[in-house]
Each structure stands twice: as structure tokens, then as C-alpha cells.
Amino acid sequence: MLGWIGGRLLxxxxxxxxxxxxxxxxRSADATGSRWLSGxxxxxxxxxxxSWLVDGRVEWFGIHHARPDTYRAHALRFAPRAVRAVGPFxxxxxxxxxxxxxxxxxxxxxxxxxxxISDLEGGLRLTGxxxxxxxxxxxxxxxxxxAVYDAINGTVDGTFAAVGTSGRFxxxxxxxxxxxxxxxxxxxxxxxxxxxxxxxxxxxxxAYASVETGRTDPLLGTPRSSTASLGxxxxxxxxxxxxxxxVVEVAERVGRGxxxxxxxxxxxxxxxxLAGSFTDWQPRPMRRDRDLWVLxxxxxxxxxxFGFLLDGERWFVPxxxxxxxxxxxxxxxxxxVIQEGP
Amino acid sequence: xxxxxxxxxxxMHELHALLGVRMRRTVIALGLLASIGAxxxxxxxxxxxxxxxxxxxxxxxxxxxxxxxxxxxRAVEAARARGLPTEPLVDKALEGAAKGxxxxxxxxxxxxxxxxxxxxxxxxxxxxxxxxxxxxxVADAIRRGVPEDAIRTLHGGSxxxxxxxxxxxxxxxxxxxxxxxxxxxxVLAAWRSFGARPDQLRELPAAVExxxxxxxxxAQAAAAVASAVRAGHGPAAARRPAAVPANDNRRGAGSVxxxxxxxxxxxxxxxKGKGNKPGTSGG
Numbered sequence: 001m002l003g004w005i006g007g008r009l010l011x012x013x014x015x016x017x018x019x020x021x022x023x024x025x026x027r028s029a030d031a032t033g034s035r036w037l038s039g040x041x042x043x044x045x046x047x048x049x050x051s052w053l054v055d056g057r058v059e060w061f062g063i064h065h066a067r068p069d070t071y072r073a074h075a076l077r078f079a080p081r082a083v084r085a086v087g088p089f090x091x092x093x094x095x096x097x098x099x100x101x102x103x104x105x106x107x108x109x110x111x112x113x114x115x116x117i118s119d120l121e122g123g124l125r126l127t128g129x130x131x132x133x134x135x136x137x138x139x140x141x142x143x144x145x146x147a148v149y150d151a152i153n154g155t156v157d158g159t160f161a162a163v164g165t166s167g168r169f170x171x172x173x174x175x176x177x178x179x180x181x182x183x184x185x186x187x188x189x190x191x192x193x194x195x196x197x198x199x200x201x202x203x204x205x206x207a208y209a210s211v212e213t214g215r216t217d218p219l220l221g222t223p224r225s226s227t228a229s230l231g232x233x234x235x236x237x238x239x240x241x242x243x244x245x246x247v248v249e250v251a252e253r254v255g256r257g258x259x260x261x262x263x264x265x266x267x268x269x270x271x272x273x274l275a276g277s278f279t280d281w282q283p284r285p286m287r288r289d290r291d292l293w294v295l296x297x298x299x300x301x302x303x304x305x306f307g308f309l310l311d312g313e314r315w316f317v318p319x320x321x322x323x324x325x326x327x328x329x330x331x332x333x334x335x336x337v338i339q340e341g342p
Numbered sequence: 343x344x345x346x347x348x349x350x351x352x353x354m355h356e357l358h359a360l361l362g363v364r365m366r367r368t369v370i371a372l373g374l375l376a377s378i379g380a381x382x383x384x385x386x387x388x389x390x391x392x393x394x395x396x397x398x399x400x401x402x403x404x405x406x407x408x409x410x411x412x413x414x415x416r417a418v419e420a421a422r423a424r425g426l427p428t429e430p431l432v433d434k435a436l437e438g439a440a441k442g443x444x445x446x447x448x449x450x451x452x453x454x455x456x457x458x459x460x461x462x463x464x465x466x467x468x469x470x471x472x473x474x475x476x477x478x479x480v481a482d483a484i485r486r487g488v489p490e491d492a493i494r495t496l497h498g499g500s501x502x503x504x505x506x507x508x509x510x511x512x513x514x515x516x517x518x519x520x521x522x523x524x525x526x527x528x529v530l531a532a533w534r535s536f537g538a539r540p541d542q543l544r545e546l547p548a549a550v551e552x553x554x555x556x557x558x559x560x561a562q563a564a565a566a567v568a569s570a571v572r573a574g575h576g577p578a579a580a581r582r583p584a585a586v587p588a589n590d591n592r593r594g595a596g597s598v599x600x601x602x603x604x605x606x607x608x609x610x611x612x613x614k615g616k617g618n619k620p621g622t623s624g625g
Contacts (some may be wrong), residue, residue: 031600046555051487053560083559085522090561104423136525136565165427168562200581250544277433280401281440303439303479303507315441322547324518325486328434328451329443337479339505339540 018044036065042077048319056080063220073220075100075124088135094147095129098219102154123153126219130162140169145181155221158186174199183215189216192223206233247294247321248336257300258338264318266291269310276306276333283309301340305333401434410445417449417456427474428458430481458484465493466506479507486514492523496530505540509533515547520560525568532568542577549577559581 027035042059057079065071077098084091103121129146142165150159164181176197183190194212201207211228249261260276272293275285278300286293286308293308305325307317315331317324323335375533399418403411414435418428431452438448461478466472480493488510496513500506509530529546533539546567553563563582569582 026452044557048518048520051520053554083520085517085520088522088524090520090559091523092559120425134559134561135522136561139565139569141559141562141565226592267526275440277437281433281437301483302475315445320551323482323486325482327437327441328454329438329441329447331441335482335511337475337505337508337511339508340475 018046020044036063038063041196051084053083054080055083059226067299069104071102072105073102073124075126075219077126077219079140090134092132092134093129094132096126096149098124098126100124102220120154123152124154124219125152126150128160128218140167142167149218151218151221153219153221155223156186156216157221159187160216160218164192170295181215185216185217185218192224201232204235206235207231208233247318247334250336250338256340257298259296261294261296262286262300262306263292263294264308264316266293267310269293271311273309274306275309276304278304278306283312299338301338303335303337305335307331307333321325344396358625399432402432402439405439406435406448407445410449413449414452417452421456421459423474424460424463426463427478429474430459430478431455451548453479461515465490466497473506476506476510479510483510483514486518488514488517489523492527497525499531499534501534501538504534504538505543508543510538512543512546516550516564519547519554519563521550521564522561525561525564529568529571532571535607536574542571545577546571549580553580554581556582 020043021039021041023037023039025035025037028034038061040059040061042057044055044057046055048054060074060076062074063072075098077096079094079096081092081094083093101121101123105119125292126149128147128149128151132142132143132145134141136142144168145162145164147162147164151157151160161184162181164179166177166179168177170176174197177195178335179192179194181192183192192213192215194210196208196210198206198208209228209230209338211226212227214224216222216224244325245263245265247262247264249263251259251323253262254258262307266288272286274286275281275283276297278297284297285293286292305327307315310316317332317334321334323337324332325335327333348432397412399415402414406414414431418431421428421431434455435448438451443451458481459477460483462477463472466476466480477531480497483493484490492513493510496509497506513526513530516529516541517523521529529550533542535544536542549567549570550560550563554560558566563580566582567577567580571577
């Protein structure tokens, strides 16, 4: 029986800039007993730009594979994505640029029989991107995609093109995804079909299983192979701060209005003031509270617009502030509503 | 004129002096403004309202040139005659003055706002009246790009006493996050089907944002939030659908979460690398 037994340790930090670090490794269950270990360190940024959600990932990975010769590969990858809604559809444009190299060395273990290939090295280059069109139909998410990559990996160099479709849906607590992608590689055409099911066993534990017919990997050039895998993912710990501090916190009722806290991170400003429709656009100084600038006000029901004035000079509205709206003169205001009644 | 100092330096006390008397704003006043259009308010309240409007305009008069002030008064009077809220117009003029915007550009934006308020009024009017707060919120939503059809749908399905202003604002917040309009309306339908609590509305965009940052597409995040609300767990309980860790769609073309070679397979023929030919080095 051929197979791998392995695991992955993932450490990440969520937020507008999410960082993660993971190590993944395993050992072949066949007679060769070969081993592999990979490490990935990267960051993902998320930003709203008008009606686009832009995110992207930058990561570096390294792989060490001993079987019994050593194979090493590494690359720096940049994969930005822009997403926006177009009517009922979600359009995603993705790109990927990866640059790195690979090397095959001598036997990994003393006394082991050398593979016929040794001391070779080359570059890894992948450039490409694609478009995806998705839409939710009930609780099912359907997506179609196309992608083209130009690859240099020392094994299967040339243009890879893909046309695919996928669906994700839930049955009870289980999430199921099905994917079929036709890949046109420089050598051949390959149909990659995969199915995966995952379910939360508890708030920290996810169990999953997947099967895939496989395809030639355009980045590493590794050959097509069918896989079936079972796994468990256990979240050991989680940071409480998974999103930005809210700029506006609407608190308890005071008379007809509400107590409202405005707060932004300190940054390098020496003075921060709040100005809005509720101050008649007069700057109201905020007080420093550790690494925050804070101001508490009681506001009447209605829609309120506001922004911050840094050091008496610069109009500033954080990107994650609520209700961003053009002020009509090329800047943004934030806005929120205090509802009348309980 | 002293300006809000994004373009010219400004001191806070100068702006205080510039803007002069503070105005006391209340939603009662807004409600009264709408009632003027309906012609139903008592004379005593009308006097109070007139004083309020005069107070607003007096502040604007202190910061706008006479010609511009006349135009602003005409715009306010026209809006008042049509039953539209006038406070947003005066407020916009004050905002523009505080930000150092030239008078003609202030008036252009005020006129555009008056048109938006009129469109908003037409969308939310029922039995000849519309709450000023709702009209103002809908005008804001129109400026934020919310389709009028979506506002009509949301308003058409609302029950009496429902917080329309907050619901429309929430709809705009969801669309801002890239949620398709039909999915955003479904999130609000879920909220409505589970009690339509105003406080829960504020949690919806935050919950969607959290899931987006965890890697979900906006539409998927919103659908997950709608499911959580319908299940009675609340928006904060929404989770990104569990996914196979190696199947993260943000990882691009290649995956390093799998062994680089299948177990037992021979090395691929890496004939294009640099270095010793196969078999020529013992390593």
C-alpha cells in the first residue's frame, strides 16, 4: 500500500493583515520509507477598495524531500485577488506570481542507494491568473472558473490552462465540496475531479475526508497522482481579537438617545478630534486612553456622519469604519444610525 | 474663510468661532419637518420649527457668502414645501464650509442631496408621509450605490414600527462588503424572520466582515450569517463553512500541503536543470 502519514501545525493571526506559519510533514507508508517536510510562512491582507474587496497572499515555502536522495524546493509566491458583486454573481479575478528553485542532491542517508539522478538544480517560475464567477443558489455555492499559467519547473514547462466548475453545499453539519477541472498541460489533457467533506466535531475540531484524481502541479511539476485522505484539524487556541476595534460602539440608552463611544488606534497623531453632524462639524477633542483615542457622547436618534481630524490638519476615516459614504467633495465620511425606540 | 485643515492649516478654536452658535438637533424636529408637508402640525409647534430652521440657516449665513446663502435658502424652502427633511441640506452646507469647500461646490452637492432626498421620499412614503430619519437614511443609501429596487423590496416587506433607517443602512453596509444584493436582502429577511431586533442589525455587517477575513467570499460569508440568524444562534455565531485545510481557495495554483511526489513514484525526469547529468555524480 502506498501512502503518507503526516500532519500540519498552523499558527495564524487573523485581521486585516493575517499572518500564518505552518509546518507539514509525513512519511511514506511504502517500503522506501521516504520522508518529506514543508514549511510555509506568509501573510494575507484584506482591504476594501470601493466596491472591490481586494485580498492577497504573500508566502514563502520550502520543501525537503528525502527518498533516499534529497529533493529541495522553495519559492516566494504572491497571489492577489479582487472580488466584487455583479448583480447576483460574485466575480473574482486572481493572479499568481511565484519565483524559486529546486535542487536534487545525493542520498539523504548514509549507505542508502543513490537515485540515478543527483546534483541537479533549476528554477521554479509560475505566472498566471484567472477569473471565477460564483453565485449562491439556496445553500449551495456554485462557481465556474478559468485560469492560465505559464510555468517553468524543470519537468513540465509551458502553458497550463484550466476550465473548472465547483459546488459547495451543506448537509446538516457537514460541508461538501465537489470540483471538476479540465487542465490542458504542455503534455496532455487531464481531468481533475475531487470531492471533499468536512464537519465540525466540536468548536475546535474539524474532521475531513477527500478524494482527488489529481493533475500535474504547474508550480512544482510533480506528476498527476490520485489521492484519498482522512484528517482531523484541531484548533489548539484562538486569539480573541479577530477583527479591528469597532470605530463606533452604540451602548446603553440615555433618555431618547444612546451613549456612543468613538475610538481609533493611537498611531502617531499627537491630537485627535472628532467632527460630525452631531457636533455641527466642530472638532471635539478626544482623550488618549493607552493606545486609543476615545470620546463618549450621548446622541439622539437619527443618521449621523462623522470623521476624525488628526493633529488639527488631516481628515481621516478608518477603512473599517461603518457606513462609508462620499462626502461629495472627494473624501469619505463614516455614518451610523441610532434607532428610535428600545 | 477659515477652513477644515485638510488643505489649509486650521485651528480648532477658529472653527468654533467660525461656526458660531451650536444648534440643538433632535429627531422631534425632523419629525416636525415632515409633518409640515402633511399640514398636520399645530401652530405652536410650527413656530418652534420655524425657529429651529432659522437657527440652522443663521449658522449657515455666518459661513456662506450672501449669494450662496440665497441659493441655499431657496433649496431649503423648496425641500420644505415638498415635505422633505431640510436639516440634511443645511448640515451639508455647514460640513462643506467647515472643510473649506468653495461655495459653488457646496451648493452643487446640496442640490444633489435635495434630489437624492426626493428620490428617497418617493421610495419610502406611505399614506402621504415618511419619517424624516428614514428619508435621510435612504438618500444616504442611494449615494452609497444601493439599487433603488433593493430599497423598495426591503421597505415593501417591512412591518409597522420596523427600523427602516437602520435596515437600509445595514443593507448598504453589506453591499459595501461585496455581498451581492440578493444575498444581502436574504440576510435581512433572515433577521426579519427572527424577530427584527434593531440591535441585531448592527451585528450583521461585523459578522460578515469577520468571515471574509477568515477567507470566505462575501456571498458565502453573508449566507453563513443568514443561516446562523435563521437557526436562532445570532450573527456572532456564524462560522465559515468547515473546509478541508489543504483546500483553501486562496492558495493559488500550486499546493505545498501535499507531498511533492506521490509515495513510491520515481523522480520526474528533470532534464532541464543545471548541474551534473543523471548518474555522473555519486553525490
